[in-house]
Amino acid sequence: MTTMSKPLRVTALGLDKRSRSALEMILKGPGKGACVLTDVAESEAAIVDMDRPEASMLWENYHRHYPERPGIALSAQDSCPEGTRLQPKPVSINALLASLRAVAEELAGPEAATAETGKAAGAQLESKVVSTRGATQVLEDRAVRRYVSALPESLPEDYRQLSDPASRAKLFFVPTDYIGGHLLEAIREAVARGEARIIHLRVGAITVDPAAHRTWCALTDTRLKQVCMVRAHSGDGEALDLRIEGQARGAAVEAPPGGGAGLDLDAFVWKVAVWVSRGRAPEGTDLQEPVLLRHWPNLTRLLMTPSVMRVAAIWAKQHRSPVETATLLRIPLSHVLTFYAAARATGLLVEARRQKDELFSPPDIDRHRQRGLLSRMLAKILGATQGSDQKGT
Amino acid sequence: MEQHKIIFTGPVGAGKTTAINAISDIPTVRTDATATDMTAGRKRVTTVALDFGVMNLGPDERIHLYGTPGQERFDFMWEILSKGAIGLVLLLDNTRADPSADLRFFVQAFRGFIDRTELAVGVTRMDLSPKPRIADYHSAIRGVGLKPPVFAVDARESRDVGLLIQALLYSLDPGLVAADE
Numbered sequence: 001m002t003t004m005s006k007p008l009r010v011t012a013l014g015l016d017k018r019s020r021s022a023l024e025m026i027l028k029g030p031g032k033g034a035c036v037l038t039d040v041a042e043s044e045a046a047i048v049d050m051d052r053p054e055a056s057m058l059w060e061n062y063h064r065h066y067p068e069r070p071g072i073a074l075s076a077q078d079s080c081p082e083g084t085r086l087q088p089k090p091v092s093i094n095a096l097l098a099s100l101r102a103v104a105e106e107l108a109g110p111e112a113a114t115a116e117t118g119k120a121a122g123a124q125l126e127s128k129v130v131s132t133r134g135a136t137q138v139l140e141d142r143a144v145r146r147y148v149s150a151l152p153e154s155l156p157e158d159y160r161q162l163s164d165p166a167s168r169a170k171l172f173f174v175p176t177d178y179i180g181g182h183l184l185e186a187i188r189e190a191v192a193r194g195e196a197r198i199i200h201l202r203v204g205a206i207t208v209d210p211a212a213h214r215t216w217c218a219l220t221d222t223r224l225k226q227v228c229m230v231r232a233h234s235g236d237g238e239a240l241d242l243r244i245e246g247q248a249r250g251a252a253v254e255a256p257p258g259g260g261a262g263l264d265l266d267a268f269v270w271k272v273a274v275w276v277s278r279g280r281a282p283e284g285t286d287l288q289e290p291v292l293l294r295h296w297p298n299l300t301r302l303l304m305t306p307s308v309m310r311v312a313a314i315w316a317k318q319h320r321s322p323v324e325t326a327t328l329l330r331i332p333l334s335h336v337l338t339f340y341a342a343a344r345a346t347g348l349l350v351e352a353r354r355q356k357d358e359l360f361s362p363p364d365i366d367r368h369r370q371r372g373l374l375s376r377m378l379a380k381i382l383g384a385t386q387g388s389d390q391k392g393t
Numbered sequence: 394m395e396q397h398k399i400i401f402t403g404p405v406g407a408g409k410t411t412a413i414n415a416i417s418d419i420p421t422v423r424t425d426a427t428a429t430d431m432t433a434g435r436k437r438v439t440t441v442a443l444d445f446g447v448m449n450l451g452p453d454e455r456i457h458l459y460g461t462p463g464q465e466r467f468d469f470m471w472e473i474l475s476k477g478a479i480g481l482v483l484l485l486d487n488t489r490a491d492p493s494a495d496l497r498f499f500v501q502a503f504r505g506f507i508d509r510t511e512l513a514v515g516v517t518r519m520d521l522s523p524k525p526r527i528a529d530y531h532s533a534i535r536g537v538g539l540k541p542p543v544f545a546v547d548a549r550e551s552r553d554v555g556l557l558i559q560a561l562l563y564s565l566d567p568g569l570v571a572a573d574e
Binding site: 298 | 397416448449450451454456479526527528531535540541542543544545546552553555556557558559560562563564565566567568569570571572
């Protein structure tokens with residue numbers, strides 16, 4: 001778990017007395033005391049039984065007060081709320097302990113200090129964590145795939161007329177409803193004006209330097225993702241103390257102490273957009289409007305999402321709408337919309353304005369004469385770099 | 394046994410050998426190949442370095458990975474090597490004096506081959522020299538009517554090289570699905 005000397009403090013939400021007792025026995029026995037149950041205020045993370053009637057309310061309340069604290073959702077369903085990782089029922093002891101270990105690892109190390117140090121002017125930045133590929137990237141890839149894949153895979157025929165907010169929210173999102181959307185807007189404005197920005201959050205600061213095309217972020221990816229997904233219109237934005245400090249055009253930008261080289265601005269914007277989107281398109285998107293990529297995204301340095309290569313390959317060459325693309329590639333629409341949101345946020349999309357009443361539809365994807373060989377090569381490459389990304393594409 | 398090939402090209406020191414090594418099933422073989430030019434009516438022999446790696450797809454099928462000699466004067470070898478190949482991986486070294494000129498040179502040299510197949514571009518050593526940026530390469534290559542994937546890569550990282558090859562394969566056929574899926 002976190003360390004041998006300092007057990008992870010977890011609170012149990014929605015567990016009845018019997019389940020709570022069983023959990024305590026597991027943590028003391030097979031868990032070897034690396035994790036202890038505690039009350040809400042002292043907890044570092046939460047375990048919530050999502051199949052209890054009051055569970056959603058309990059988690060939302062916890063998450064609103066402690067957005068940086070992760071949760072483990074025990075559920076018989078395939079989905080879990082924002083900020084949690086799913087632990088499917090029936091819960092095995094080993095699987096639960098593995099999830100707790102993963103939570104402890106998220107909280108351990110550099111990010112543990114972030115919330116405190118982020119308040120100080122000389123925040124200890126963690127650009128290494130943010131920019132590191134490898135294991136962190138793999139975990140993120142898997143996490144992205146999990147929550148993106150859980151979204152609806154087909155488009156309702158009457159999607160334009162969807163009036164039910166819940167149904168509409170499965171396809172579309174309003175960026176400024178989320179802290180992440182506000183971050184994107186602040187960065188977009190900074191880039192448009194050519195002015196640096198320091199975006200202050202209670203949990204840490206983000207410095208944006210359009211001239212150098214870099215960002216410095218005092219939050220780890222785990223924490224940043226949680227912050228991005230927090231809803232902004234219900235007062236949570238105030239709770240996070242979102243404040244934007246502008247710098248005059250041409251003013252020198254001081255890299256925060258310990259910030260190193262920072263992270264490429266596009267890579268930062270891309271991942272924030274992915275986290276805010278979670279398989280949905282920005283409100284106002286015409287899902288049947290063809291789009292084209294200005295050029296391929298730099299995918300070795302971006303957060304990978306499911307089917308990203310295939311969507312990039314097709315949109316680099318052909319005008320295709322999101323709906324068409326999902327159909328042609330036989331992939332969930334949510335995969336396409338995630339890519340759409342990230343590509344749009346990074347300015348890579350061109351709306352093609354193809355006439356929708358064209359007599360002829362564009363040709364299907366050209367099938368390569370050696371598709372069998374290429375498929376075997378792809379399987380080989382995916383196997384060789386297993387875990388890095390793309391297995392789901 | 395069926396044999397196919399992918400060509401890795403680029404200037405000297407761009408990371409071709411390292412990239413091949415990152416995905417090859419055998420240690421990269423650096424071959425001293427002998428090239429002969431008979432056009433002058435007499436035998437002239439030149440020794441060049443050729444990199445060779447292998448990806449085994451099965452007991453009866455393999456992909457040969459060829460790294461071209463980087464020296465421009467050996468470009469006649471490139472045509473021989475690329476004949477029948479699946480696609481081209483171009484590696485550029487961002488610390489060289491004018492990597493954009495390298496891009497134009499190699500694209501021009503392989504243009505016929507690229508038009509018949511596909512191209513994927515990897516830019517190495519961007520950590521040492523961040524400029525030109527990836528967007529600059531896109532601008533340069535758009536000028537010659539191409540729109541290939543251009544990725545920053547660390548040629549030592551099999552993940553990076555693997556992603557570049559994936560992009561090449563999906564460029565050839567976006568409808569591709571891995572054989573075991």
